[in-house]
Amino acid sequence: MDKNKILQHCLLLGVFGSAVCTDGWKVSVVESLDALVSSCVVLPCTFSHPHENLPTSKLRGKWHVTSDRDQLIYYEDSTRVLENFRGRTKLLGKLGDGNCTLEMIEVKEHDSGPFCFRIEIARTPTDTSTPDKFSFVKNCVTLNMIHEPPKPSLAHKIPVEGYPFTITCSVTHTCPSHIPKLTWSRGSENEITEHHRKLQLGMWETQSILTFIPKEDDDHKDVTCTAEFNGQRTSEETMTLFVKRAVNYNHIIIPTVVAIITAGIFGGLCIFMMKKYKKRINELQSQDGTMWNRMSRISRR
Known part of the structure; x- marks a missing residue:
């Protein structure tokens, strides 16, 4: 053979x-x-x-x-x-x-x-x-x-009023030819970016990142991320914003600065007055000395 x-x-x-x-x-x-x-x-x-x-x-x-x-x-x-x-x-x-x-x-x-x-x-x-x-x-x-689509997961830090805040919404899937669509309950197109990556053979992940600046009235408001899979299957995850007030030292800084300036002005006036007072005393003492000398010459006569 x-x-x-x-x-x-x-x-x-x-x-x-x-x-x-x-x-x-x-x-x-x-x-x-x-x-x-x-x-x-x-x-x-x-x-x-x-x-x-x-x-x-x-x-x-x-x-x-x-x-x-x-x-x-x-x-x-x-x-x-x-x-x-x-x-x-x-x-x-x-x-x-x-x-x-x-x-x-x-x-x-x-x-x-x-x-x-x-x-x-x-x-x-x-x-x-x-x-x-x-x-x-x-x-x-x-x-x-x-039978039920995977729920997205949300990752974030503590939101602080007036500072950029980021929430990352992630969902895993097994169909990269029809990537799940992630949408937010708030935010404009400019505030959202997306990423797709392979986790391992047969498993992929889709991420949507929302970045915005929290305001005082955002406190206790909900933010929801919705994942829509091929076949119109959807799932969602919601978080509540607990906005931390930004640390404001103006109530300390402003009075301190005012006090320092006031003290500076007052101190300057005091120094000026003291110099002026000393000068006047010197002038008076000088006048007294001259008069004493005159009186001494008269008494010798």
Whole structure:
């Protein structure tokens, strides 16, 4: 048996349940994902095969139910897809790039899986009997159905009157192709910024940051952040503002400054008067001395 036939034999064994010959056929998926019913979910998936780089036109990707690879939940020929999944699934990546990520919309209660990816290498665009194919039945994805959307979380410090105050609203999700929309009960567009990031494989986070300057009349008012998920599913979180009065030292500073200025003026006047008084005394003493001298000269005569 030549080398190619041995390889084909191993691949066929792998397809029909043997885990012995899997060299070169690899897949990376998240085994368990949360999925919001009536919304959407994205199943991250990357794969590799034992052949050199091939274009997407020579690769056929399928997603199927674990128990039967003919029960397709995704395939380019939608007529072969189970009716319950028809029109609700699509690949987000390119097979030629090794990306087999699947999007599922309008998630239903029975969409729990497990679901497995299958790759077929076609010799021609119409080839349906290629021996180069593999189902990753030991690396499948199970969906955990969530009936209520996750509530956003609010992070903030103590608001102080007259100083910029920031509230961060965050919500996690499993559908980056349809990011949840976060809205506030107050604030203009210029006061709001948004960020999106990947937390881990299969989990993402959306943030909305509201910045404003609290006023005295904002005290004890509510601020609400609402998260709207794909499928018009919503959740919200509310916080009450307890605005701290800004520390004002004017009632201390102003009287102190006035007292210092007054004391300075009074002290200056006192010094001026003292100098003037001393000068006058010196003048009088000088006059008295002159008169005494005159009287002494007269008495000598």
